[in-house]
Amino acid sequence: xxxxxxxxxxxxxxxxxxxxxxxxxxxxxxxxxxxxxxxxxxxxxxxxxxxxxxxxxxxxxxxxxxxxxxxxxxxxxxxxxxxxxxxxxxxxxxxxxxxxxxxxxxxxxxxxxxxxxxxxxxxxxxxxxxxxxxxxxxxxxxxxxxxxxxxxxxxxxxxxxxxxxxxxxxxxxxxxxxxxxxxxxxxxxxxxxxxxxxxxxxxxxxxxxxxxxxxxxxxxxxxxxxxxxxxxxxxxxxxxxxxxxxxxxxxxxxxxxxxxxxxxxxxxxxxxxxxxxxxxxxxxxxxxxxxxxxxxxxxxxxxxxxxxxxxxxxxxxxxxxxxxxxxxxxxxxxxxxxxxxxxxxxxxxxxxxxxxxxxxxxxxxxxxxxxxxxxxxxxxxxxxxxxxxxxxxxxxxxxxxxxxxxxxxxxxxxxxxxxxxxxxxxxxxxxxxxxxxxxxxxxxxxxxxxxxxxxxxxxxxx
Amino acid sequence: xxxxxxxxxxxxxxxxxxxxxxxxxxxxxxxxxxxxxxxxxxxxxxxxxxxxxxxxxxxxxxxxxxxxxxxxxxxxxxxxxxxxxxxxxxxxxxxxxxxxxxxxxxxxxxxxxxxxxxxxxxxxxxxxxxxxxxxxxxxxxxxxxxxxxxxxxxxxxxxxxxxxxxxxxxxxxxxxxxxxxxxxxxxxxxxxxxxxxxxxxxxxxxxxxxxxxxxxxxxxxxxxxxxxxxxxxxxxxxxxxxxxxxxxxxxx
Numbered sequence: 001x002x003x004x005x006x007x008x009x010x011x012x013x014x015x016x017x018x019x020x021x022x023x024x025x026x027x028x029x030x031x032x033x034x035x036x037x038x039x040x041x042x043x044x045x046x047x048x049x050x051x052x053x054x055x056x057x058x059x060x061x062x063x064x065x066x067x068x069x070x071x072x073x074x075x076x077x078x079x080x081x082x083x084x085x086x087x088x089x090x091x092x093x094x095x096x097x098x099x100x101x102x103x104x105x106x107x108x109x110x111x112x113x114x115x116x117x118x119x120x121x122x123x124x125x126x127x128x129x130x131x132x133x134x135x136x137x138x139x140x141x142x143x144x145x146x147x148x149x150x151x152x153x154x155x156x157x158x159x160x161x162x163x164x165x166x167x168x169x170x171x172x173x174x175x176x177x178x179x180x181x182x183x184x185x186x187x188x189x190x191x192x193x194x195x196x197x198x199x200x201x202x203x204x205x206x207x208x209x210x211x212x213x214x215x216x217x218x219x220x221x222x223x224x225x226x227x228x229x230x231x232x233x234x235x236x237x238x239x240x241x242x243x244x245x246x247x248x249x250x251x252x253x254x255x256x257x258x259x260x261x262x263x264x265x266x267x268x269x270x271x272x273x274x275x276x277x278x279x280x281x282x283x284x285x286x287x288x289x290x291x292x293x294x295x296x297x298x299x300x301x302x303x304x305x306x307x308x309x310x311x312x313x314x315x316x317x318x319x320x321x322x323x324x325x326x327x328x329x330x331x332x333x334x335x336x337x338x339x340x341x342x343x344x345x346x347x348x349x350x351x352x353x354x355x356x357x358x359x360x361x362x363x364x365x366x367x368x369x370x371x372x373x374x375x376x377x378x379x380x381x382x383x384x385x386x387x388x389x390x391x392x393x394x395x396x397x398x399x400x401x402x403x404x405x406x407x408x409x410x411x412x413x414x415x416x417x418x419x420x421x422x423x424x425x426x427x428x429x430x431x432x433x434x435x436x437x438x439x440x441x442x443x444x445x446x447x448x449x450x451x452x453x454x455x456x457x458x459x460x461x462x
Numbered sequence: 463x464x465x466x467x468x469x470x471x472x473x474x475x476x477x478x479x480x481x482x483x484x485x486x487x488x489x490x491x492x493x494x495x496x497x498x499x500x501x502x503x504x505x506x507x508x509x510x511x512x513x514x515x516x517x518x519x520x521x522x523x524x525x526x527x528x529x530x531x532x533x534x535x536x537x538x539x540x541x542x543x544x545x546x547x548x549x550x551x552x553x554x555x556x557x558x559x560x561x562x563x564x565x566x567x568x569x570x571x572x573x574x575x576x577x578x579x580x581x582x583x584x585x586x587x588x589x590x591x592x593x594x595x596x597x598x599x600x601x602x603x604x605x606x607x608x609x610x611x612x613x614x615x616x617x618x619x620x621x622x623x624x625x626x627x628x629x630x631x632x633x634x635x636x637x638x639x640x641x642x643x644x645x646x647x648x649x650x651x652x653x654x655x656x657x658x659x660x661x662x663x664x665x666x667x668x669x670x671x672x673x674x675x676x677x678x679x680x681x682x683x684x685x686x687x688x689x690x691x692x693x694x695x696x697x698x699x700x701x702x703x704x705x706x707x708x709x710x711x712x713x714x
Contacts (some may be wrong), residue, residue, distance in 0.1 A: 221690075354610055449499045
């Protein structure tokens with residue numbers, strides 16, 4: 001389990017972001033309508049993805065941008081590196097992108113002699129600490145003020161202070177230089193508007209905008225599910241995720257990019273490249289049971305709502321995406337049997353589904369993945385359950401499907417428990433270590449019912 | 463108003479907490495309903511469904527459907543979780559030719575407090591209160607499936623509040639899961655226990671002598687944790703609490 005500082009920070013997500021989400025959604029007059037609209041739009045796009053991708057591509061090309069479809073993370077990384085080498089790029093500034101974590105992009109760039117700098121404050125901290133993001137929208141949520149202070153003084157030689165303003169301004173000074181030096185800006189993308197060929201980025205720190213406007217080349221790496229049909233739809237999506245993420249009415253910065261600098265523009269990048277990444281997403285697309293996982297807006301609301309995430313933290317999920325949505329996406333992108341524990345590490349409380357701005361039914365998909373891991377109907381090669389486990393379940397169901405057999409066995413167990421008391425409390429050791437086992441009743445309810453008189457008020461008197 | 467209901471105790475109550483099912487029967491009967499019990503009842507199949515063994519779960523779904531499709535009374539379960547299993551998951555697990563039966567059963571299956579409020583139309587239990595029962599300080603935990611899958615949240619609270627000898631104290635984060643989650647509690651005992659610990663800290667904050675909920679599984683988890691911690695707080699099912707507060711001396 002986690003140390004008390006991290007535990008406190010994670011609990012804070014519930015009182016902070018989660019409560020703010022509830023407030024913002026209840027302040028939004030037509031919230032449920034907005035949710036349904038958002039969901040419908042995603043549904044339409046995901047069901048007709050090829051059509052929208054083609055439209056988007058043609059729009060980007062006609063505005064002078066380049067489009068590359070990458071089937072795998074490696075393919076996407078290679079495209080970025082080749083481009084960087086060709087254009088003699090030495091320094092890259094990056095704004096927050098979970099997809100770049102799928103690609104291990106920073107690591108790969110560094111290997112190729114290119115220096116990447118994260119410019120989102122949280123991501124900057126995580127990069128200095130040589131870690132991975134702990135939360136989709138609050139990557140350094142696990143770091144305390146004093147840890148950040150120590151990290152900054154070690155890595156960038158700041159003065160010994162825990163003053164947040166001072167620390168932030170130190171980071172800003174460092175990053176300002178990088179923005180000026182950088183030859184390439186790499187961003188993710190929150191939305192791709194097909195009809196206009198526009199990349200929309202939302203951020204709170206303004207770093208995204210600087211990554212897209214200061215360096216001479218802008219590369220956006222975006223998952224193929226991030227597409228939306230029209231500008232009109234963008235209105236829905238500028239409200240839904242941010243209100244669910246932090247409870248803000250709208251993000252501090254909304255940046256829209258349609259291609260590189262035009263001849264009449266006074267600034268902006270000379271080149272704009274859009275890398276659209278699959279990396280396993282088409283596997284989810286192909287399965288109607290899991291398709292809705294592609295509706296995810298990466299707002300992090302399900303993480304804040306999740307009591308399991310708040311106990312285990314973001315580094316316990318084994319791959320890029322933590323929390324409830326991570327428990328669906330990670331096994332699907334990396335291989336179900338590799339992420340076999342994730343679907344089971346949930347109490348199925350449903351807080352994630354309740355918090356989701358597009359009502360993604362995460363518990364339903366967790367149940368589906370559990371079934372696949374146990375029975376392997378759709379993915380026979382991914383079945384990881386043991387034979388004894390399946391036999392035990394079969395025996396249990398066989399007994400319970402026969403009430404006479406069940407009653408006989410329960411009666412016998414209760415009798416045996418009179419001489420062997422441990423039978424009375426049959427729960428497994430993993431339960432009993434921290435919780436008392438309930439005791440088998442001497443007589444079941446059904447047995448007692450037959451002879452019940454109770455207090456005389458049980459049966460209705462005419 | 464139904465004059466007759468069939469009580470499905472659930473496997474947990476039938477085998478571990480028969481007294482809770484008896485309380486539920488007693489309360490319903492005091493509210494003027496005739497309670498019947500099918501002797502062939504065992505389990506709704508949820509434990510198998512939730513742990514991924516769907517074909518095994520189907521066997522119990524089919525049993526339930528064949529046990530209850532012939533009767534035409536409402537079916538009452540003192541568990542939001544098992545009620546949700548029937549209402550939300552049975553259609554995916556049953557035999558194809560049973561769709562109609564499942565639909566019919568789903569519409570007449572009710573969780574205990576849901577039956578009292580939505581079917582019997584009783585939100586105020588004060589006419590049924592005991593004159594002698596002592597006043598107890600109680601806090602209420604919202605069981606996840608009752609709250610989120612059935613949308614029953616205000617109903618049990620309104621019932622508890624209407625009983626004068628129950629002093630209901632609001633618990634912070636009452637809607638957060640207690641950490642039970644079926645096999646989750648034994649597959650991931652550390653996480654499950656950490657969740658119980660947080661839940662019980664909130665229970666303690668209220669100063670209540672009793673924590674109640676509409677699902678015995680949550681209470682088994684919270685109660686089991688409290689026993690290990692030697693805490694002097696009882697966990698009672700809402701039916702038991704209502705049974706206590708309504709007493710035997712209620713006005714007719």
